[in-house]
Every structure is written in structure tokens, then in C-alpha cells.
Amino acid sequence: MSMGERVNSTIRGIKTVIYGRTAMILLGFLAQLILLCVGYILLRNYSYLFYAFFLSVSAVAVVYIFNAPGDPDLKLAWMLPIAIFPVFGAIFYVTIVSQPGTKVMYARLVQQAENTRKYVRPREAAWEKLRNENPHMGQLAHYLESCDNSPVYDNTQVKYYPLGDSQFVDMAEELKKAEKFIFIEFFIVSSGKMLGDILDILKEKARQGVEVRFMFDGTNMLWNLPSFFPDMLEEEGIRCKVFAPIRLIFSPHYNNRDHRKILVIDGKVAFTGGINLADEYINQKNRFGHWKDAGAMVKGDAVERFTYMFLEMWNESERLPESYDKYRLPKDASVPSDGYAIPYSVCPLGSERVGEMVYLDIINTAHTYVHIMTPYLIPDDRMIMALTYAAKRGVEVIIIMPHVPDKKYAFMLAKTYYNQLLEAGVRIYEYEPGFVHAKVFVSDHVKAVVGTVNLDYRSLYHHFEC
Known part of the structure; x- marks a missing residue:
């Protein structure tokens, strides 16, 4: 590539960044943040009133979260920022919970x-x-x-x-x-x-x-x-x-x-x-x-x-x-088989965590082995307890992870769970040739799941899956 071509390529790249959709969306988010800051500055003389109001909102929110049904990990994830940053924590929580779109x-x-x-x-x-x-x-x-x-x-x-x-x-x-x-x-x-x-x-x-x-x-x-x-x-x-x-x-x-x-x-x-x-x-x-x-x-x-x-x-x-x-299912669609299939979906907007419940069911009812492939390993307390308990009662629990991660921060976070799982008897292997993106659960030569649900919070709580 000549110098002129390199210059033109660089200019095109800069224009792409400046005029691209991503840049425009980031500018839009930044504008909203600036408006929030400007509003705070204009109303700073009344800051003590706002602080008292949001402190009250935070207290109510913490009590509500504590008594509401749901996963304890997610409750703690909300309660800590609200308690430490009562103003912004309360604003963020009210914004998320009251979101009409979802x-x-x-x-x-x-x-x-x-x-x-x-x-x-x-x-x-x-x-x-x-x-x-x-x-x-x-x-x-x-x-x-x-x-x-x-x-x-x-x-x-x-x-x-x-x-x-x-x-x-x-x-x-x-x-x-x-x-x-x-x-x-x-x-x-x-x-x-x-x-x-x-x-x-x-x-x-x-x-x-x-x-x-x-x-x-x-x-x-x-x-x-x-x-x-x-x-x-x-x-x-x-x-x-x-x-x-x-x-x-x-x-x-x-x-x-x-x-x-x-x-x-x-x-x-x-x-x-x-x-x-x-x-x-x-x-x-x-x-x-x-x-x-x-x-x-x-x-x-x-x-x-x-x-x-x-x-x-x-x-x-x-x-x-x-x-x-x-x-509708065509009349000639049926084929002979010696097993059963249950295609299921996962919706993050309701209270039922179908994806996690299926995984927990497989782990908790395993007799001989549970073999798992997942690109990410960020389990909640229920999943950790199920995996460690299965290993402690003699079930062969094997997890295959990537050796070359696509997201280093997620991989580093997954490593923090290794010791607890390994000490309980869970065996963890890494796929040395590269990256594992498969989401597979297999147990006892009886049941298996091949789908889209990762062993992390985003798949289990925030994504639409199947």
C-alpha cells in the first residue's frame, strides 16, 4: 500500500468514527449526561432537599429489594450501590424498575x-x-x-x-x-x-x-x-x-x-x-x-x-x-425416533429463570456424570452450590472452558471461581487450540442440552435465549 493510499485509508477510518452510527449514539448518550449535570448545577442551591428526598427513596428501595422475591445475588448487586451512592443509586434503580418499555x-x-x-x-x-x-x-x-x-x-x-x-x-x-x-x-x-x-x-x-x-x-x-x-x-x-x-x-x-x-x-x-x-x-x-x-x-x-x-x-x-x-407442523414432518426433544425459550423479563432451572435440574439429578462446555463461567450462588454438591456426592463434573478467551475481563473473572470449584472436586479443562463458544450440558447418557445459554449472568438473567 502506497503512502497516499495509507493516508486515504486513515482519513476514511477517521470519518467512519466521526460520522458512524456508534459515534452518533455515544454523542447522544453524552448529551443526556451533560443535561443531567447541567440540571444538577442549576439546582445545586436546593441540593440538600434533593439529597434528603433521594435518601428517603434509597431507604424505601433497600427495604423493598430486601423483601421482594428474587435471587439474593441480584438483590445485593442493587442494595450495595444504592447504600453507597444514595442519589445516583436511587435514580438508577427507579429508572430501571419503572422502565415501561420492558x-x-x-x-x-x-x-x-x-x-x-x-x-x-x-x-x-x-x-x-x-x-x-x-x-x-x-x-x-x-x-x-x-x-x-x-x-x-x-x-x-x-x-x-x-x-x-x-x-x-x-x-x-x-x-x-x-x-x-x-x-x-x-x-x-x-x-x-x-x-x-x-x-x-x-x-x-x-x-x-x-x-x-x-x-x-x-x-x-x-x-x-x-x-x-x-x-x-x-x-x-x-x-x-x-x-x-x-x-x-x-x-x-x-x-x-x-x-x-x-x-x-x-x-x-x-x-x-x-x-x-x-x-x-x-x-x-x-x-x-x-x-x-x-x-x-x-x-x-x-x-x-x-x-x-x-x-x-x-x-x-x-x-x-x-x-x-x-x-403449522406439516403432516409429513414426523420422523421415527428413539428419544424426545423439548425446544424451549428463555425470556429475561419475567420471574421464571427457565435457562438456569434446566441446568440446575440436570446437575442436581445427575447420577454418574455432568459434562459442560461454556465460553464464560460466572455462576451465581445457586449454580456454584449445585456444581460443588454434585462433585462432593461423587458425580463426575467436568467443565471445558476456552484457553484463548474472546473477552479477557470475563476470563479473568471466571478464574476467580476456579479454586472453589476445584477444591470441591469439579474438574476444569481449557481448550488449548483456541476458543470454546459451545453451550453444552450432557449427563448420564440420558439427557443433553445444546443451545445458546452461557453460564453467566447475561444469559441466565438478561438475554433472550433458546
């Missing part, structure tokens, strides 16, 4: 779940069969259906992928077979070979008359995708939605991201797991050494739940209800 979103999702119930075919026979074979698993299935609207399915086949490389090949092949509809929902979408190849297939399918819907998390619009990406898809006949896009005005609901990875094809095939639409997930791009991920392809009756999970999230922002009749 309450409206949760009410809409509850309504969507109710709408889904009338389309789900009865699954009592599968549940009764499972309960007779394994009473405990029957109880877990009952919990997921009653608390998450996620029934148990038989007549389902699942193919496990130990790497994103092999899953991508099958994703592309199955997409080419689509005849009716394609639903795509991913947390990370970034330009490269993976996205380019998939978009080429989607464009061709849209031209053939296949209904294609594409949804991704709004954080991608900050640094992964150009601002015109949604419009570009719409022009190609692909319906596109951005989940919770980041605006200039700060809102606490930005904390709840769509971390799910779902691909549904014709209601017959579904993919899920840790793999996003970016080249590092299929080892076409080296970021942190070899990328170890995991995913699953589902065929048969259980695909129905993935279809409805996608439609519920898609229609959260719609004002009118949508009929799901044409997306």
Missing part, C-alpha cells in the same frame, strides 16, 4: 404465547410415554410446558454438530431445499463468506416465491452491518427486522438482547446452537485460535416449537395478531 414488551410476549397455544397440537401422549419411561424427565417436561409453553416431542431426530464448520454445510444444503418459508434469527450477523453464501441462497429463494424472514439483534447495526442492510434485504424480497435497535435516547431495555440462534425451513428442519452468522464460527476467520462451537439440526415434530418461538419474537412488535395456520 413491561410493554413482556406483556406482548405473554400475549403472543397465549396466541400460540391454540396452534400447538396436543402432546399428552408423548408426555405420558416419557413419564412412564423416566418419571423425573416427565416432571421436567411438565415444568417446561407449564412455565414456558414448550411441550415434549417424540417423532423427532436430532443431529449434533461438534463444530460450526460442518453445521454450515448442512445449513446451506437444507436452505436450498426450501419450498414454503425460511425463518432466520441470529444474535451476531457479520459480513464474510458465511453470510454472503447464505444471503445468495436467500435471495434466490425469495425470487422463487419462498417467504423469507430475517431477524437479528440491534447491536449489529453499531459495528457489524451497514445502516442500509435491512433495506437491502427488503429490496431483495426478504422481510427484515432489527430487534431492539440502539437509539440516541438511552433506555434500560437495551440491556436485554436477542441472543438466540434459530433457523427454520418449511417447518420441517430447524437449526440452533452457538453458531452465529460470522466467519469465525466456521473457522474461516482466525480471531482467537481454533473456534470450538456446537449446534444441532432438528427434524420432525419438534421443529414446530422453533417455528412458533420465531413467530412470537417477530410479532412482538406487531400491532395485529398473525395467523399461524400456514406455518
Whole structure:
């Protein structure tokens, strides 16, 4: 590269920073902070009144948090800053708790779940069969259906992928077979070979008359995708939605991201797991050494739940209800199987922590072993107690972590839990070739979870997962 080209490249980079969406959003947040400071300066003569008021609010908030139901760790996380910084702590807590946006979103999702119930075919026979074979698993299935609207399915086949490389090949092949509809929902979408190849297939399918819907998390619009990406898809006949896009005005609901990875094809095939639409997930791009991920392809009756999970999230922002009749499970979708599948979703806005409860259930009922892969290890007290107790009662508990982390601060924090877990008998290994992004729980050759839920607070408490 010549000197002139380097200069031009540098100038373009500076312009990108100055005029980019990320910079504009940061300026918007900064402007709000400045307004807050200006307001404080103008009202400083009445500061003692404001201090007394917020001190009272803080006291009420601490008492309320202490007596409210919920996780003790989260209570302490709120009570400490409120007690140390009564003014800003109280303002922050009231802002978060009173946020109407999240309450409206949760009410809409509850309504969507109710709408889904009338389309789900009865699954009592599968549940009764499972309960007779394994009473405990029957109880877990009952919990997921009653608390998450996620029934148990038989007549389902699942193919496990130990790497994103092999899953991508099958994703592309199955997409080419689509005849009716394609639903795509991913947390990370970034330009490269993976996205380019998939978009080429989607464009061709849209031209053939296949209904294609594409949804991704709004954080991608900050640094992964150009601002015109949604419009570009719409022009190609692909319906596109951005989940919770980041605006200039700060809102606490930005904390709840769509971390799910779902691909549904014709209601017959579904993919899920840790793999996003970016080249590092299929080892076409080296970021942190070899990328170890995991995913699953589902065929048969259980695909129905993935279809409805996608439609519920898609229609959260719609004002009118949508009929799901044409997306119902096809009559020829059933396949022979020797097991059961329960696709489930995780909503951070309610009081039920489905993702954590499933993990805790697997650990607490294990007889021989529990093997875990997770990119992050920031467990709460309940998870630590379950892991250590399982190891102490003779269960082989193994956790595989990355050796090359993507977030050094998260990795350093995970290390602080190592001693407590190791002393209890938990065995921890690090994947030396690179980064582990898989989210896998396997126990006793009987049950397994392959999904999107990490062993950290963001996945267990703040993200939409599956």
C-alpha cells in the first residue's frame, strides 16, 4: 500500500468514527449526561432537599429489594450501590424498575404465547410415554410446558454438530431445499463468506416465491452491518427486522438482547446452537485460535416449537395478531425416533429463570456424570452450590472452558471461581487450540442440552435465549 493510499485509508477510518452510527449514539448518550449535570448545577442551591428526598427513596428501595422475591445475588448487586451512592443509586434503580418499555414488551410476549397455544397440537401422549419411561424427565417436561409453553416431542431426530464448520454445510444444503418459508434469527450477523453464501441462497429463494424472514439483534447495526442492510434485504424480497435497535435516547431495555440462534425451513428442519452468522464460527476467520462451537439440526415434530418461538419474537412488535395456520407442523414432518426433544425459550423479563432451572435440574439429578462446555463461567450462588454438591456426592463434573478467551475481563473473572470449584472436586479443562463458544450440558447418557445459554449472568438473567 502506497503512502497516499495509507493516508486515504486513515482519513476514511477517521470519518467512519466521526460520522458512524456508534459515534452518533455515544454523542447522544453524552448529551443526556451533560443535561443531567447541567440540571444538577442549576439546582445545586436546593441540593440538600434533593439529597434528603433521594435518601428517603434509597431507604424505601433497600427495604423493598430486601423483601421482594428474587435471587439474593441480584438483590445485593442493587442494595450495595444504592447504600453507597444514595442519589445516583436511587435514580438508577427507579429508572430501571419503572422502565415501561420492558413491561410493554413482556406483556406482548405473554400475549403472543397465549396466541400460540391454540396452534400447538396436543402432546399428552408423548408426555405420558416419557413419564412412564423416566418419571423425573416427565416432571421436567411438565415444568417446561407449564412455565414456558414448550411441550415434549417424540417423532423427532436430532443431529449434533461438534463444530460450526460442518453445521454450515448442512445449513446451506437444507436452505436450498426450501419450498414454503425460511425463518432466520441470529444474535451476531457479520459480513464474510458465511453470510454472503447464505444471503445468495436467500435471495434466490425469495425470487422463487419462498417467504423469507430475517431477524437479528440491534447491536449489529453499531459495528457489524451497514445502516442500509435491512433495506437491502427488503429490496431483495426478504422481510427484515432489527430487534431492539440502539437509539440516541438511552433506555434500560437495551440491556436485554436477542441472543438466540434459530433457523427454520418449511417447518420441517430447524437449526440452533452457538453458531452465529460470522466467519469465525466456521473457522474461516482466525480471531482467537481454533473456534470450538456446537449446534444441532432438528427434524420432525419438534421443529414446530422453533417455528412458533420465531413467530412470537417477530410479532412482538406487531400491532395485529398473525395467523399461524400456514406455518403449522406439516403432516409429513414426523420422523421415527428413539428419544424426545423439548425446544424451549428463555425470556429475561419475567420471574421464571427457565435457562438456569434446566441446568440446575440436570446437575442436581445427575447420577454418574455432568459434562459442560461454556465460553464464560460466572455462576451465581445457586449454580456454584449445585456444581460443588454434585462433585462432593461423587458425580463426575467436568467443565471445558476456552484457553484463548474472546473477552479477557470475563476470563479473568471466571478464574476467580476456579479454586472453589476445584477444591470441591469439579474438574476444569481449557481448550488449548483456541476458543470454546459451545453451550453444552450432557449427563448420564440420558439427557443433553445444546443451545445458546452461557453460564453467566447475561444469559441466565438478561438475554433472550433458546
